[in-house]
Amino acid sequence: MEIIRFEHVTKTYPLYHHFFSGLKNFIFNIPSAMKQLRSSGFTALKDLSFTIQEGESVAFIGRNGAGKSTLLGLIAGVLKPTSGTIRVSKRVSPLLELGGGFHPELSGLENIQLNGVLMGLSRKQVAAKIDEIVAFSELGEFIHEPIRSYSSGMNARLGFSVIAHLEPELLLIDEVLAVGDASFQKKCFAKIKEFKARGVSVVLVSHNSSDIEMVCNRVIWIENHKILMDGPTAEVLPHYIKAMT
Ligand SMILES: Nc1ncnc2c1ncn2[C@@H]1O[C@H](COP(=O)(O)OP(=O)(O)OP(=O)(O)O)[C@@H](O)[C@H]1O
Numbered sequence: 001m002e003i004i005r006f007e008h009v010t011k012t013y014p015l016y017h018h019f020f021s022g023l024k025n026f027i028f029n030i031p032s033a034m035k036q037l038r039s040s041g042f043t044a045l046k047d048l049s050f051t052i053q054e055g056e057s058v059a060f061i062g063r064n065g066a067g068k069s070t071l072l073g074l075i076a077g078v079l080k081p082t083s084g085t086i087r088v089s090k091r092v093s094p095l096l097e098l099g100g101g102f103h104p105e106l107s108g109l110e111n112i113q114l115n116g117v118l119m120g121l122s123r124k125q126v127a128a129k130i131d132e133i134v135a136f137s138e139l140g141e142f143i144h145e146p147i148r149s150y151s152s153g154m155n156a157r158l159g160f161s162v163i164a165h166l167e168p169e170l171l172l173i174d175e176v177l178a179v180g181d182a183s184f185q186k187k188c189f190a191k192i193k194e195f196k197a198r199g200v201s202v203v204l205v206s207h208n209s210s211d212i213e214m215v216c217n218r219v220i221w222i223e224n225h226k227i228l229m230d231g232p233t234a235e236v237l238p239h240y241i242k243a244m245t
């Protein structure tokens with residue numbers, strides 16, 4: 001069964017946004033960015049079509065600014081395509097990305113409660129899971145501190161712990177695994193394996209090839225706002241690594 005379908009999807013960001021929020025990517029891609037500037041908007045993804053089937057786990061790879069996070073945002077529904085159609089027929093986890101989804105002034109515990117409710121759980125259901133989530137995060141007393149005092153690894157711990165206990169049907173992970181320490185990464189991968197055994201699909205963005213090899217059986221390489229290569233991990237990844245070095 002097909003769980004994700006992109007048909008001729010184009011995503012263009014308005015220019016004023018581009019200047020203020022995409023500076024890092026702008027600098028990384030000056031030639032193409034300058035060309036785009038002369039036209040009216042910045043095209044992050046151009047006429048993308050692909051499908052993902054149930055049981056597949058897919059990694060999106062590509063250089064900085066290629067459009068990977070944009071793609072995950074489109075799948076999660078937090079971004080809307082400029083043109084084309086997107087169909088996602090599974091309950092998607094909240095997009096797990098660095099610094100995403102949490103309120104900086106609230107404590108870890110309050111953020112868990114907030115996220116659970118936003119995910120459609122009742123307060124009772126959240127209360128039933130909260131001890132498990134806190135234990136998984138191993139944040140100890142920090143769970144009562146505001147998120148703004150967390151390190152990026154601690155943030156990732158909280159994010160992954162919440163998502164791991166919400167029973168998603170499709171897991172979207174953007175670069176979060178890389179900031180966890182070795183022991184937490186091990187726990188994350190065990191959890192991901194468990195999810196996959198239950199038929200949950202994983203869509204991952206990562207610059208770490210061993211993470212990709214461990215989690216994904218298919219890799220889609222994005223370059224110049226388009227799909228450059230799409231196939232089994234063992235075929236696509238070596239080409240990509242070669243092109244990057
Ligand atoms: N909110 C935004 N407003 C304007 N432009 C944006 C916005 N978000 C992303 N872009 C632009 O879209 C392009 C794709 O960005 P995206 O964040 O999807 O790249 P990425 O592949 O995730 O990169 P990285 O590997 O650095 O995370 C970039 O050129 C970026 O400048």
Ligand SMILES: [Mg+2]
Nearest residue numbers: 068069070174
């Ligand atoms: Mg990104």
